[in-house]
Amino acid sequence: MNSPYVLWIDQQKPSAEVQQCISAEGYSLLHTHTVTEIISLCHDYQPALVFIDSGMPQMTLPDLVTLVYRKLPAAQIISMVNNDQSELASDTLQSGAIDYLLKPFFASQLKTSIRNATAMSKGLKDLVAVSHASRQILQLANRAAQTEASVLILGESGTGKERLAQFIHQASDRADKPFVAVNCAAIPEHMLEAMLFGYNKGAFTGAVSQQIGKFEAANGGSILLDEISELPLALQAKLLRVLQERELERLGSNNRIKLDIRVIAASNKNLRTQVEQGLFREDLFYRLDVLPLSWPALRERRDDILPLAEFFINKYGNGKYRLSRGAADVMLQYNWPGNVRELENVMQRALVMARGIELQVADLNLPQCHPQAAAICAGLLKQSKKNAEFDYILDVLNKCNGHRTRTAQALGVSTRALRYKLAAMREHGVDIDALAS
Incomplete structure (x- = not known):
């Protein structure tokens, strides 16, 4: 299997140390210093990683990042800037880069940058993130993945918070360990503690055998506590202790079980507001809110829709x-x-309703249109009717061998009205001049 490529865009040829570092990380190196060759290399080799130096004279660094980002939306782009170019580095992140390197850098820093970008690529396997807003969140998530800190993901229902949590797990050193997701809102309150922490035989009525909890099942890996705002206050206190002590006791047991685990929490509610209303413990909130991530609603990242x-x-x-x-x-x-x-449900429904290989507006069957979408629907319907009318006129014109008077009679209109229709058809690009008059 061919090695993935790193595209190195720089006026200077990469040093032997850089070449050795890239090769050691399992990549093949491509180097260029011209815009024309950048475009052809992106097309021919589809490099997975791209490093762009700030010293390129033909285009500004942000413009180069934008160019590569448009050609390779799935690639991880890293800019290389001088120590005094912090504003330029920030601009490249706005343009589509996932990170930057400050020059001069050591081989160890380059290696770390490559590994972080590779981890991000691995986490992106089943995660679609094309919009700038999505990519910015993923940059933060990827950095969070390289730490052991707790992560709090906030966002509306259906935005993909669990998928973002999986991305963090897959991009971390725990990727080969368990990932366990718990929906706190879907488990009856009286069962939550037993589900989370496990229990011993006889701990309560119905506990006929020993059962490990979700935390134990995720030990060594990551646990997602989805809709954590739904936890009752009493259980929040027990969860706080587990997070602080990094150990738990099963129900009905005094034995302490050590935990090595990353905790990711998620909620569709504003937890600060919940704290102010006395519905969520402030100390637990600060324990979870080490690295907060706000996953935008789909309407705020429209470039991801298609x-x-x-x-x-x-x-x-x-x-x-x-x-x-x-x-x-x-x-x-x-x-x-x-x-x-x-969106996923709409696409599944459209595939069922489709009458051909091209999915139409009617196949989507959206419950209610945005006003602009409604206008588009109306416009499309109007255009469809117009096209059908034009097709019918052409068909009659052909049957009458292009004779305008007979065509007008067959259509039940005056020859003058027909002339107006034919003029309108010409304006819409319909070729009728080939027909005999």
């Missing part, structure tokens, strides 16, 4: 279907109150 739609079409339709232009336009204007979860 890539996500294509992802689900390929997932459920085996790559045999595609979106029509009209359906794509409507999807971009729709507000997606149910976020990614709603």
Whole structure:
């Protein structure tokens, strides 16, 4: 199997140390210093990592990052800037880079940068993130993954908080260890403690055998406590102790079990507001809120809509279907109150309803259109009717061998009205001049 490529964009040829470092990390090196060659190398080799130096004279660094990002949206781009170019480094992150290196850098720093980017690529395998807002969150998530700190993910229902938690796990050193997700809102309150911490035989009525809890099952790996705001206050106190002591006791046991675990919490509610209302413990909030991540709603990252739609079409339709232009336009204007979860359901429904390989607006069957989307739907319907009318006139004109008077009679209109229709058809690009008059 061929090694993935690193594209090194710099006026200077990379040093032997840089070449050795890239090779040691399992990549093949491509080097260029011209914009024309950048475009061809991106097209021909599809490099997984791209390093861009700030000293390129042909374009500004942010513009180069934007160019590569457009050519290789799945690539991890890292800018190389001088120590006094902090503002420029920030601009490259805004343009699509995931990180930057300060020059001069050591081989160990380059190695760390490559490994972080590789981990991010690994975590992105089933996560669609094309919009700038998504990529910024993933940059933060990737950095969080390289630490042992707790992470708090906030966002509306259906935005993909669990998938972001999986990304953090997969991009971390715990990737080969368990990832356990617990939906705190889906488990009856009286069962939550036993589910989380486990229990011994006889701990309560019905405990006929020993059972490990979710924390034990995730030991060595990561645990996601989804909808953590739904935990009752009494259980919040016990959870806080487990997080502080990094150990737990099963129900009905005095034996302490040591934990080596990363805790990721998620909520669709504002936990600060919950704290102010006395619904969530302040000390637990600060224990969890070490690295907060706010996952935007789908309407706030519209550049992700069509890539996500294509992802689900390929997932459920085996790559045999595609979106029509009209359906794509409507999807971009729709507000997606149910976020990614709603989009996935819509695409599954559209594949069932589809009457051909191209998914149409009617196949989407969106429950209610955004006003702009409604206007697009109306416009598409109007255009469809106009096209049908033009096709009918052409068909009659052909049957009458292009004779305008007979055509007008067959259509039941005056020859003057027909002339107006034919003029309108010409304006819409319909070729009628080939027909005899």
